[in-house]
Amino acid sequence: QQQVKQSPQSLIVQKGGISIINCAYENTAFDYFPWYQQFPGKGPALLIAIRPDVSEKKEGRFTISFNKSAKQFSLHIMDSQPGDSATYFCAASRISSGSARQLTFGSGTQLTVLP
């Protein structure tokens, strides 16, 4: 119930292409879904996030699509660039005991954008 399943494990796209990463969850207590980008040796950085009352959110080249009934959400990176090459993590957030919000991370997707 705590897991967030992420696919694919790795993804290679050509420059200018669309990168799509998918995530699924089971626990309906999750109510906030951020995506993080992590470069080697660095901490994760928030990319974009969505709440379940919205089906899509777009920020620049990054779009989250959210399907509440299917408990699935995905990240689309339009016009992918070599600088987008990084590991991407989806996550799901919920209130845990003691009122602190906890994140559960997906397993990560290693994205490589070829020049």
Add this chain to the structure above:
Amino acid sequence: GAVVSQHPSRVICKSGTSVKIECRSLDFQATTMFWYRQFPKQSLMLMATSNEGSKATYEQGVEKDKFLINHASLTLSTLTVTSAHPEDSSFYICSASFQGISYEQYFGPGTRLTVT
């Protein structure tokens, strides 16, 4: 805004010694701080959650006597790895949040611990 720092960024220590990692929220007061561990090419695993002024809550399987967490102020949390062993070598990442205002956790840059 919402900057979190960690110190040191890298540390090498000998087996059996203890090492302390600091996590600071630089421009906001963090009521809650989180400590994660990340092995190469793997995801972040939550180790513990700490609220300022109270004891940390450890995730199942994390030894509280080995990974000592102190959250003494609203801007500082420390993780001490006691009697470190090579299997403790990992990338340790902290994050901070301010309850009531933001859903977000703001992550530090991580600390690479190598135990020889």
